[in-house]
Amino acid sequence: MQETPPCRGPVMPGSGVPMNIQFKKGVLEICVLSVLARRDCYGYELVNEISKTIDISEGTIYPLLRRLKDEGLVTTYLQESGEGPPRKYYRLTESGQRTEREQREEWMQFAASVNELLKGVLHAAE
Amino acid sequence: MQQNEQDYLNTLRIRLTGHVSREDLDDILSDYAEHFSIGKSEGRSEEELSRALGSPDDVAREILASYLVKRAEQARSAGNIWSAVMATLGLGLFNLAVVFIPFIILIALLTVIFVAGVLLVVLGPIMLLASVLQMLGAPIPAPWLTPAGGFFISLGLTVAGVFLVVAGLSLTRFFYRLGIRYLKWNIRIIRGGEGPDRDGVPCPSAGTIPRDGARHLDLQVRFGAGDLSIREGTGDSNLVELTAPHGMACPRPSLSATADGMGKRVRIRGRHALDRCWWSEDSSPALEIGIARDIPTVLEVMNKAGRTTLALGTLSLTGLRVRNGAGETRIDLAGYTGGGFDAEIRNGVGHLVIRLPKDYPMRVRVQRGLGDTDVHGFIVEGDTYVTRPERKDAPQITVFVKQGVGSLFLEAV
Numbered sequence: 207m208q209e210t211p212p213c214r215g216p217v218m219p220g221s222g223v224p225m226n227i228q229f230k231k232g233v234l235e236i237c238v239l240s241v242l243a244r245r246d247c248y249g250y251e252l253v254n255e256i257s258k259t260i261d262i263s264e265g266t267i268y269p270l271l272r273r274l275k276d277e278g279l280v281t282t283y284l285q286e287s288g289e290g291p292p293r294k295y296y297r298l299t300e301s302g303q304r305t306e307r308e309q310r311e312e313w314m315q316f317a318a319s320v321n322e323l324l325k326g327v328l329h330a331a332e
Numbered sequence: 333m334q335q336n337e338q339d340y341l342n343t344l345r346i347r348l349t350g351h352v353s354r355e356d357l358d359d360i361l362s363d364y365a366e367h368f369s370i371g372k373s374e375g376r377s378e379e380e381l382s383r384a385l386g387s388p389d390d391v392a393r394e395i396l397a398s399y400l401v402k403r404a405e406q407a408r409s410a411g412n413i414w415s416a417v418m419a420t421l422g423l424g425l426f427n428l429a430v431v432f433i434p435f436i437i438l439i440a441l442l443t444v445i446f447v448a449g450v451l452l453v454v455l456g457p458i459m460l461l462a463s464v465l466q467m468l469g470a471p472i473p474a475p476w477l478t479p480a481g482g483f484f485i486s487l488g489l490t491v492a493g494v495f496l497v498v499a500g501l502s503l504t505r506f507f508y509r510l511g512i513r514y515l516k517w518n519i520r521i522i523r524g525g526e527g528p529d530r531d532g533v534p535c536p537s538a539g540t541i542p543r544d545g546a547r548h549l550d551l552q553v554r555f556g557a558g559d560l561s562i563r564e565g566t567g568d569s570n571l572v573e574l575t576a577p578h579g580m581a582c583p584r585p586s587l588s589a590t591a592d593g594m595g596k597r598v599r600i601r602g603r604h605a606l607d608r609c610w611w612s613e614d615s616s617p618a619l620e621i622g623i624a625r626d627i628p629t630v631l632e633v634m635n636k637a638g639r640t641t642l643a644l645g646t647l648s649l650t651g652l653r654v655r656n657g658a659g660e661t662r663i664d665l666a667g668y669t670g671g672g673f674d675a676e677i678r679n680g681v682g683h684l685v686i687r688l689p690k691d692y693p694m695r696v697r698v699q700r701g702l703g704d705t706d707v708h709g710f711i712v713e714g715d716t717y718v719t720r721p722e723r724k725d726a727p728q729i730t731v732f733v734k735q736g737v738g739s740l741f742l743e744a745v
Contacts, residue, residue, distance in 0.1 A: 249363055250370040263386025268363045269394040276402065290369060294362075 234262065234270060236313055239298065239306040242280060248293040271296060279305055336378040337368045340388050346643060346664050347392035350685040350706070350741035352399055360395060393419070401515045408508060420515045438507055445500040452493025459486035539587040541572040541598050543624065548595035548650070551623065552632045555602040558618055560635045563643040565622035572598050573622040623647055628671065635659065645689075649673045658682055665689055666745045672727025678734045683741070690744035692729045694719045698742070700735040709744030719744050 234256070241247060241255050249271065253264045274280045279302035284292040298306060335343075341361055348357055364385070371381040385391070397419040404412040417435055463482030466472045549571055553562070565573070574587055589598045602619050623629060630651040633640065638659045644652075648670030654663065658681040668689040677686065688694055690709055696717040698705070710717035733740070 248366075248370070250367050253367065257384065263384075263390060264367075265364070265385035265388065265391040266394055268360070268367075269391060269398060271363075272360070272395070273398050276398075290373060291366075293370070294366060 233313070234260070234267070235274070236306070236309045238267065238270060238274065239279070239302060240310055242296055242298045243303060243306045246295045246297045248285075248295050250293075252296065274302070278302075335382040335388075337365075337382065340368075340378075340382045340385065341365060342643070343388040344392055346641065346662055346685075347389060348395065349662075349687070349743075350683060350739070351396055356399070397515075401512060404515075405512045413508065413511060416512070416515055435511070438511075442500060442504055442507070445496055445503065449493050449496030449500055452489050453497060454493075456486050456490025456493055460490065462486075539574045540570045541587065541589045541596065543569050543571045543627075544596070546571055546591075546594065546596040546627065549623070549627050549629045550592060550595060550597040550632075551600070551621075551629060552598070553600045553602075553619075553621060553634065555600075555619055555633075555635045555638070557635075557637040558602070559639045559641070560602075560619050560621075560633070561641040561643075562621045562623065562631070562633065563641075564625045564646040571596060571624050571627065572600075574600060575620045575622075576602070576618065635661075644668070649675075652676070654678065656680060656682065656684075661685070663687070668692070672729055675729070675731040677731065679736060679738070681737045683738050684733070684735050685741045686731070686733065687743045687745050688729065688731070690719055691721045691723055692719065692726045693721060694729045694731065694744070696731040696733060696742065698733045698735070698740065700733075700740060702737045703735070703739045705740045705742070707742045710742065717742065 237256055237260065238252065241252055247255065249268060252271075253267050256262070256267060257264050271280065275282065275296075278299060280296045281299055282294050282296055285295050286292045341364060344364065345357065345361060348360065352360070367385070368378065368381055372378065382388075397416075400412070400416040400419040404416040417432070460483065462472050463486055466482060467480070551572060553560070572587075572589075586601045587598070589596050591597075600619075600621065623631075625646055626648060628648050628650045631642075631644075631649060632651075632653040633642065634655045636657040640654070640656045640659065640661045642654065642663045644663065644665050645667040647668075649668075650671060650673050652663075652673060652675035654661065654675075654677045656679045660683045661677070661679045662685045663677065664685075664687045666687045666689065672692070677684070686696075688696070694710075694717075696710065698715055698717065707717055710719055733742070
């Protein structure tokens with residue numbers, strides 16, 4: 207299996223430290239979208255990918271995928287796997303790709319300004 | 333709580349049955365079944381996987397909230413928006429003040445507009461008639477100075493009334509749409525319940541009643557308000573086990589047992605101070621009760637307000653009485669193999685879901701108030717639903733259901 211770069215969304219320095227749960231929920235969507243923008247995933251794989259970097263109840267990713275599907279941002283298809291029954295894969299639709307780009311950009315700008323601010327505060331503290 | 337795959341999927345199924353269509357339910361469960369099967373093929377244990385998934389109750393709440401909001405959006409009705417608001421509230425994290433109180437204020441405001449409008453529409457023509465009669469010379473004591481003035485005042489009132497009603501209607505539509513968007517936003521941004529890290533916290537309130545050779549059990553549970561859940565599951569030598577995961581901020585439930593001939597009589601009382609618990613940051617108080625699997629049990633449950641979940645499929649019952657004031661009630665006897673019994677189920681306000689074992693001859697008499705009834709797997713005989721299974725020697729189950737306001741879902745599985 208090819209190595210997927212991890213979701214680069216809301217990784218906080220020293221992740222694994224419990225992060226505010228509302229905070230996580232807000233950024234979960236962009237994480238899921240950006241993992242799927244790289245390649246199609248089946249649920250388990252996606253959950254694993256995300257829970258590697260963000261500590262969250264894995265079960266809540268499925269309702270999120272369901273909502274994204276309802277909103278037309280992702281579609282699903284079944285594909286045979288080497289072992290066991292076929293797996294349900296998720297793929298971004300065109301509007302999903304657009305949303306992913308927009309949200310990623312927004313996030314990057316936001317994160318950059320927050321980092322800037324935090325650095326300023328750090329310097330002042332020194 | 334340690335849960336295997338079966339427990340996890342069952343809890344999800346029980347929580348969602350009756351709210352979500354059958355195809356959607358199967359689809360949702362298949363996602364989680366796939367997760368378990370792939371996880372196991374990679375060598376992880378069922379317990380480990382279910383711990384990482386987090387509480388199935390939270391997952392179900394999340395699915396329900398999105399689902400009900402979607403339904404309220406597609407089919408506009410007071411009932412649908414009510415379910416959607418309640419489901420979003422069930423996510424638990426943002427408190428009542430954020431959703432419920434604005435919702436109630438809005439309803440009150442719209443009601444005032446409508447009542448005023450309708451009043452004017454009714455009063456206007458009456459006054460109009462009065463002023464016309466007065467113009468014709470009838471001696472009618474009216475507050476206006478001249479008959480012609482009265483004519484115009486009452487005409488104006490009528491027009492204002494019509495205007496208010498129309499404005500009220502479009503305001504309602506506007507707020508309905510706005511409300512849906514707001515609920516959706518809440519579901520996106522705010523997530524309720526607890527993450528997996530909370531599982532490690534020991535239950536602050538727990539108790540057990542040892543078996544001591546008892547042959548039967550008479551269990552009575554009275555609960556003030558909150559989530560009540562009763563299912564099979566105790567240690568080997570115990571008759572009844574009690575845990576109250578959210579009991580920290582609340583008074584502890586009391587647990588008492590007395591010998592009753594060859595059996596035991598157990599009383600559980602949970603009195604929750606509403607002011608301390610209902611508004612606290614924790615979700616509503618909860619009580620979980622486990623009963624020994626193989627002991628004939630008479631179960632009497634009363635919950636004044638809150639969700640009641642009885643998963644009794646693996647128990648052996650000799651009697652069942654359930655009374656729930658306000659809130660959702662779920663009684664699941666799927667897979668039941670014990671003896672026959674009589675049951676009486678009374679639900680005040682809220683959804684009622686009952687699943688019964690189809691291999692038993694059953695008579696279910698239903699008395700109901702407002703709401704849909706959805707019945708699967710029964711033969712209808714007036715207000716009674718019966719099953720005639722092939723197995724003739726199976727003991728009889730007789731159920732009386734009284735449902736007040738809310739949907740009823742009855743299924744033989």
